[in-house]
Amino acid sequence: MTRLHTYPTVVTWTGDKGSGTSGYRDYARDHELSAGGPPVIPGSSDPAFRGDPSRWNPEQLLVGALSQCHMLSYLHLCAVNGVVVTAYVDRAVGTMAETAGGGHFTEVVLRPEVTVTAPEMAEKAAALHADAHRACFIASSVNFPVRHEPEIRVAATS
Incomplete structure (x- = not known):
């Protein structure tokens, strides 16, 4: 159902x-x-x-929603797959083509930088981005490509 x-x-x-x-x-x-x-x-x-640059615009909000959705799906998948993430930052970029009478997004690229606690988690951490993309409700709802270029780091041990 x-x-x-x-x-x-x-x-x-x-x-x-x-x-x-x-x-x-x-x-x-x-x-x-x-x-x-x-x-x-x-x-x-x-x-x-003619917009105010100190305020959010719809295009930024769309890119932000895609980035948030991916992150939340990804963190869930890491938690249930034994990958311990201690830091995550995504510097996402959306590209929009302006056309006569309108425009459309041509793609959004997510660039998450993820820190995990152990070297043996890095490969799984990288692979889970594809699963997170498929699980993201927002990415599944748009008609343009949403790519991800993750960078996985291992936390320094003391």
Whole structure:
């Protein structure tokens, strides 16, 4: 049986400068993303599209969601497979092609740097990234490639 999950959010535009959308340059792209519990996320559009660079844009949030989902799937798989991870950082990059009238992502590359506690865990730690990719709900929902280029390190022993 399929279990369904819902994720309600609210996006509220806060960019009215007094004349609404009377002209392309007459309004700010500022908005707030909320979900009834977590802190509000201040959003805007990409600065290339007249957005505020101090606020999150939808493209960054998509790349971040892919990175988070992969990490959470990966850490779970490591825990159940006896791979002890002590550090994880991902410097992910998404690429979007702007086309006439719109655009689309062409790929996202995840670059997780993972630290494990023992040398014998390194090979399994690297292999589990493919399983994490298949388990990631977000990666399974997008229509562009999500690649991963992990780097596995072994923690220094004292």
